């Protein structure tokens with residue numbers, strides 16, 4: 626992570642890393658997503674979150690929140706080798722070390738898919754009120770994040786297409802998000818100007834801290850939205866009960882096994 630990237634992440638709470646994925650990787654990922662049934666499911670419902678365990682479905686608060694539906698009770702990492710290859714992706718390791726620490730671990734992963742017009746996903750998080758599980762601290766000349774998200778774009782996300790958005794700098798805000806920001810679809814001009822949409826090319830990744838206030842603008846792209854999210858915590862931290870969200874007995878590299886190890890810190894090896 627070079628000086629410019631460090632500056633931008635510290636300033637904004639997110640960073641776009643261009644061309645992380647090669648065309649061959651993108652092709653294999655798209656195939657696995659389609660084989661899993663996402664294409665077919667998007668014919669029935671235009672906004673899907675996929676990769677969560679069954680228990681999420683039974684909670685009325687979560688089912689269909691912000692218009693999205695859960696797609697079957699599968700884990701993303703069980704879909705195939707291409708989605709598994711994104712765990713501790715070698716091009717992103719240096720970013721995770723700089724942002725989470727060399728003993729980072731994958732907490733969970735899932736996919737977000739959209740076709741046609743969808744509702745927005747409300748803005749959430751921010752530095753205030755303080756939440757130790759989703760915080761950003763700069764100390765000893767270093768950035769510390771409780772959790773960072775790597776979101777890969779499998780299709781282009783153009784200006785005005787919708788999808789991931791955030792309020793840059795809000796990972797350091799001293800006041801809570803005002804109620805004026807509650808409805809992303811109905812912001813006044815001044816509030817709308819604070820919300821930044823992040824266009825990406827297929828193969829790019831946006832890395833953001835869970836501490837930054839973020840959400841998603843309603844999808845308007847002519848193409849599908851296809852995003853895979855991998856959420857990393859410090860090696861001592863576990864966010865999701867079923868972490869790391871994988872059921873099958875798969876082949877992993879040594880680096881990936883270290884990144885997939887459950888939370889502990891005494892003598893924990895660096896992912897490397």
Ligand SMILES: O=C(O)CCC(=O)C(=O)O
Nearest residue numbers: 737774788789839840841
């Ligand atoms: O990109 C999106 O659709 C929003 C993702 C999000 O809210 C999250 O990762 O917590």
